[in-house]
Amino acid sequence: xxxxxxxxxxxxxxxxxxxxxxxxxxxxxxxxxxxxxxxxxxxxxxxxxxxxxxxxxxxxxxxxxxxxxxxxxxxxxxxxxxxxxxxxxxxxxxxxxxxxxxxxxxxxxxxxxxxxxxxxxxxxxxxxxxxxxxxxxxxxxxxxxxxxxxxxxxxxxxxxxxxxxxxxxxxxxxxxxxxxxxxxxxxxxxxxxxxxxxxxxxxxxxxxxxxxxxxxxxxxxxxxxxxxxxxxxxxxxxxxxxxxxxxxxxxxxxxxxxxxxxxxxxxxxxxxxxxxxxxxxxxxxxxxxxxxxxxxxxxxxxxxxxxxxxxxxxxxxxxxxxxxxxxxxxxxxxxxxxxxxxxxxxxxxxxxxx
Numbered sequence: 045x046x047x048x049x050x051x052x053x054x055x056x057x058x059x060x061x062x063x064x065x066x067x068x069x070x071x072x073x074x075x076x077x078x079x080x081x082x083x084x085x086x087x088x089x090x091x092x093x094x095x096x097x098x099x100x101x102x103x104x105x106x107x108x109x110x111x112x113x114x115x116x117x118x119x120x121x122x123x124x125x126x127x128x129x130x131x132x133x134x135x136x137x138x139x140x141x142x143x144x145x146x147x148x149x150x151x152x153x154x155x156x157x158x159x160x161x162x163x164x165x166x167x168x169x170x171x172x173x174x175x176x177x178x179x180x181x182x183x184x185x186x187x188x189x190x191x192x193x194x195x196x197x198x199x200x201x202x203x204x205x206x207x208x209x210x211x212x213x214x215x216x217x218x219x220x221x222x223x224x225x226x227x228x229x230x231x232x233x234x235x236x237x238x239x240x241x242x243x244x245x246x247x248x249x250x251x252x253x254x255x256x257x258x259x260x261x262x263x264x265x266x267x268x269x270x271x272x273x274x275x276x277x278x279x280x281x282x283x284x285x286x287x288x289x290x291x292x293x294x295x296x297x298x299x300x301x302x303x304x305x306x307x308x309x310x311x312x313x314x315x316x317x318x319x320x321x322x323x324x325x326x327x328x329x330x331x332x333x334x335x336x337x338x339x340x341x342x343x344x345x346x347x348x349x350x351x352x353x354x355x356x357x358x359x360x361x362x363x364x365x366x367x368x369x370x371x372x373x374x375x376x377x378x379x380x381x382x383x384x385x386x387x388x389x390x391x392x393x394x395x396x397x398x
Contacts, residue, residue: 047080048388051109053102053132054119056085060256060278061225063119063148065305066203073206073381079388082109086128099128106132114392115142118175121149121302122156130171137174142391145175146201150302150323151229153188169193176391181303182324199387202327204380205308207372208285213292213314213364216357218246220350221291221315223284223306224298226275227258231297231320234343236265236273238350243272246354252287254279288313292360293353299340301325308375311335311367316360318349328375334367 055064057071067083075081086102087095110116116136120129126149136143149155156165169192172178178193179201180186186198224230235251243249254276257263266273279287288294294310296319303324310317311328317335319325329335336352339345353360 047078048392048394049080049082049112049114050117050388051082051084051106051113051115052117052119053084053086053106053129055087055125056098057083059085059087059089062302062305063121066148067119069203069205069305069377070381070384073204073377075381075384078381078385082113084109086132087125103131103135107135110136110139110141113141115144115388117144117146119146119148121147122152122154123149123159125149126152126155126168130168133171133174143175144177144179144387144391145172146179147185147189148181148302150298150300152185152302154300156192173197177387179387182327184323184326185302201383201387202324202375202380203303203305203308204375204377205305205312205371206377207312208289210368211289211314213289213361215292215316215360215364217290217292218249218354219291220249220251220293220295220354221254221287221310222252222295223254223279223310224296224304225258226253226255226262228262229299231299231340231346232259232262233265234297234341234346235295236262236269237343238347239269239272241347242350242354243269245351249354250274252276252291254284254287284309285313288315292316292364293318293350295346295350296320296325297338297340297346298322298325303327308371312371312375314364314368316353316363317367318346318353328370330366330370333363334370335363 054067057064084102084106086099088098118129173193178198181202183200186200226232251273256278294315294317296307298320301323319329320340321337322340331337336349338349
């Protein structure tokens with residue numbers, strides 16, 4: 045049986061970010077062996093000129109590959125990502141191709157509701173409705189996008205991860221880990237603001253920040269805490285797993301969030317989670333069972349949540365162990381790819397796993 049021909053677009057696989065992480069996980073899980081997959085990166089990090097050059101080259105390659113493809117899978121977020129991908133979606137629609145739109149943007153609501161005119165919102169609705177299927181990360185996004193496109197097209201499709209081998213986590217260490225973009229929108233200002241009071245009670249406190257700084261002021265603030273706050277740079281692979289295994293608490297005080305791969309990885313590594321109750325996070329975290337919720341943009345709430353887990357080793361252990369069980373049951377990467385193959389089959393009309 046011939047393999048289904050899938051043309052997928054998204055950011056370059058070397059870009060530091062969630063979507064490229066999802067795509068790389070697809071490859072690692074063997075998607076490219078199960079379908080005839082062509083991936084085109086439409087964005088790279090760097091100057092505006094470099095990004096424009098990449099987008100132009102990607103579009104030309106897309107146009108050459110499009111005629112021979114059966115399904116176009118478009119990974120899209122908000123803002124510039126949406127505008128860039130809308131060109132590819134329109135082109136695929138013009139060629140009467142089957143289209144899977146995979147929405148990843150945690151801040152699409154702000155983009156749609158506050159940054160667009162009524163006329164522009166109608167254009168967005170038309171573009172999104174060109175998809176045969178709209179994949180969203182959590183039930184909250186199905187409700188949101190259901191006002192823009194036919195709800196029957198929307199499928200809740202959470203990201204998956206590869207689980208590390210089971211191991212014994214040491215709790216009560218007061219080691220906190222954050223992984224992601226180091227910027228205001230991820231709640232880094234509030235996290236750094238909690239350091240003095242946390243350090244006063246827990247003298248062995250250690251906060252590790254993995255990611256790339258996007259705010260010079262926040263980077264300078266972090267440096268004021270010396271060895272208490274350690275910047276790791278961008279970590280991946282074995283280096284990332286080392287810190288996930290070492291730290292007993294994972295914090296994600298985002299203002300908004302689609303679905304965080306880092307959060308899932310932390311849960312798979314038995315970390316007690318302290319996270320904002322926003323976006324797709326409630327799909328992963330159950331208050332008091334797999335983590336502790338805090339209010340976005342609320343420094344006092346974040347501090348309270350961190351004190352709660354840092355001060356109770358038994359609770360920390362319970363949350364971490366339950367988190368691992370939840371990821372095993374619901375977010376395994378192999379099962380994620382199998383479900384994607386089923387979706388491809390339904391979109392193409394074959395309605396079978398490949």
